[in-house]
Amino acid sequence: MLSRARQFIPLGIGILIVAVANVLFAPAHVMFQRLIIFVLLMLSLGLIKNKLVRLLAALLPILWVAWDVTLTFYARGTFGSAFSYGFAMSILDSDSHEISAMLWLYQKYCLGFLALVILLLGSVAMMPATGSKWLAKYPFYLLAILLISNIVQATVHHIKKNSQGSITARVMNYLPISNTKYFLQAWSDQHLIKQIASQIPDYSLQTQETGIDTYVLVIGESARSENMSIYGYPQPTTPHLEAERSHLLLWNHAISGAPITITAVPLAITADTVINHNIQHYSDNIINLANQAGFDTSWFSKQGMLGDYNNAITGIAMNATHKHWVNDGYDDALLPDLRKALNHQGKQLIVLHIYGSHEPECTRFPATDALFTPQSDGIDACYDNSIRFTDKLLGNIFALLKDRRASVAYFSDHALEREPIQSVVYHHGGVKPSQHAFEVPMFIWYSPQVNNPDTGTVEDIYSTANNDTLMRRWMGISLPGDRPQETVQHAAHRLAGKAPVMDTTNQIYNWRELAH
Structure with missing residues (x-):
């Protein structure tokens, strides 16, 4: 024995x-x-x-x-x-x-x-x-x-x-x-990034003069329009935006195409659509379009470069002439890259991909910028502080561009659910989320140096999945079938009225029919 x-x-x-x-x-x-x-x-x-x-x-x-x-x-x-x-x-x-x-x-x-x-x-x-x-x-x-x-x-x-993760990696x-799962994910990411970055469309495009030389696109993260004072929220979370109200074209009911970043961002800046979702569309994107139109392009990001929730976006960003993923600090750590890019002469598109209000939202701003406290503002304090810090960042960007022929477009990739009884109050939507997971802030700001700025409001529901079309109009780039004489606001009104959305399993819904 x-x-x-x-x-x-x-x-x-x-x-x-x-x-x-x-x-x-x-x-x-x-x-x-x-x-x-x-x-x-x-x-x-x-x-x-x-x-x-x-x-x-x-x-x-x-x-x-x-x-x-x-x-x-x-x-x-x-x-x-x-x-x-x-x-x-x-x-x-x-x-x-x-x-x-x-x-x-x-x-x-x-x-x-x-x-x-x-x-x-x-x-x-x-x-x-x-x-x-x-x-x-x-x-x-x-x-x-x-x-x-x-x-x-x-x-x-x-x-x-969640259809985004790998079954093999989960097993x-x-x-x-x-540890093998990390190698599988890394290999998969490398393959997807190369695939998206290497398949560059040959556009048949025309350009029109817009009176704007510098275009800055800020892609926000997890921001709810419901928590922004410019949309009527009682806390003063967006003082810089409100100060610039006369320079804005503001969307009052912008709806994200998906409740997670990896799907929502490509839907907004590529030819992909909610109804015909396919990553093969990702190569047809605003970076490749701007490059072919003769713009100097930049992509500066506070989000991760790789991983399940970043790989496709990195594939899109790789063809930018200048790119940098910043790991340290808060979202304002992107400002030095922006200042450096502004030294370029001629037409340029600069994309800033920020962390915004992504959970855990208490880590998205320095303590010195915490206006709201749990003692006085309860469970919303951290989230509202993150919104206010994004507003401060936008104010800094406006200040850098106010003396240039410049314009800033901003939209959040998606919003968040708010459930006070949950341990994580603000969280991503999952399977068949409510309307709150999709309703996002969106605006275009025009510098005082831009003549005849296209300001006002867009009241009807508008899907951010239309943003690739809208961005072309904004930058004065036309493809066959576009309307080159149309203003940005007219294009926004024409594209508004419908907002199909998909959840984390790629199931499609009509946003109006989701729970509120």
């Missing part, structure tokens, strides 16, 4: 190592499932009677698990963090010489990897043979049931809640090879 128990000692050590690697960063329920699957995998391999065949069958999964564990310890020991998407992307971007140098530099992790492989292979080889009855094969049956249930659960989540997250 004691001799049989000793045969499982190497397996016990291997289980302990895998457990330690996962307990460092994974939630308890995730760690537990990864560990159970690892144990069942090893026991299932031990069911193979021929030891040579057993070792051959075990080699690939053991190499994979050992590699995953080594990556976790490497990230923890070198950077004090979990292995992440950024590490995976840097590895994929490295050439063979860089990888060789890294392996030499971190020899202890390479030796640790080899030692773990030998330990796990040894544990498989030492497992005693089991009986031939079906009950003896329970580890294999349980493993199959767990894997199938994970796949089903990930698929159901994909269909019912991988519960396996003892979970």
Whole structure:
């Protein structure tokens, strides 16, 4: 009996190592499932009677698990963090010489990897043979049931809640090879970005003089028009906008096409539509259009460059002549890039993609700009402060452009739900959201140096999915079938009246028919 128990000692050590690697960063329920699957995998391999065949069958999964564990310890020991998407992307971007140098530099992790492989292979080889009855094969049956249930659960989540994430990555997250999901995502992102950036349409376009040289497009994030005083909100959240009211063309009922950034932004700045949604349309976008029209183009962003919720947008941005993703500070950290871009002479389009009021909204502004407090303003304090900070940023942009022939267009990618009884009061819409998740602020500001500014209001509901058409009119660019003599306001009124929207599963609804 004691001799049989000793045969499982190497397996016990291997289980302990895998457990330690996962307990460092994974939630308890995730760690537990990864560990159970690892144990069942090893026991299932031990069911193979021929030891040579057993070792051959075990080699690939053991190499994979050992590699995953080594990556976790490497990230923890070198950077004090979990292995992440950024590490995976840097590895994929490295050439063979860089990888060789890294392996030499971190020899202890390479030796640790080899030692773990030998330990796990040894544990498989030492497992005693089991009986031939079906009950003896329970580890294999349980493993199959767990894997199938994970796949089903990930698929159901994909269909019912969020079609943007990867089913494979969700399944991988519960396996003892979970770091693989970062490599899959990084590879997928690289492929999508290259695909969007490389397929540049050959436009048959004409340009018209607008009296404007500098166009700045500010793409907001998670801003609700319902929390902006320029739209009647009782708190003073938009003093700078209100001061510029006479210079604005203001949309009173702009409706986003989707409740999440990765879908909403491309819908607004590409030829994609809610009804015929297809990422193949993303290459037909305002950056490629402005480039071909002879504009100098810039894209400056506070949002992440890569990941499930940024990859397609990065693909659009990559063809801008100047681009920069700013990681530190708040949204006003984009102002130095804007100032530098303004040194350019001639027509230019500058896109600023800000973080705005994205949850957690309490982190979107410095403490010195916190006018509202939880004590006096309750659960809305942080969100209202984030709106006011965006308003301050817009005021700074207006100040930089007031002496130039310039115009600023602003819209939020989507809005947010507000549910006071939830732990997260302001949150993204999901499956069949209410109208609140889509109703966003939108305006075009004209510098005092622009003659005959097209100011006023657009009262009817207007889908921001029409913005690629509107932006062409704004910049004085016409494609076949456009109306080159039409004003921006006339175009907005013509495009208004309908607002189809999609939820996170790409299900399409009429915005008017959603719950209010």
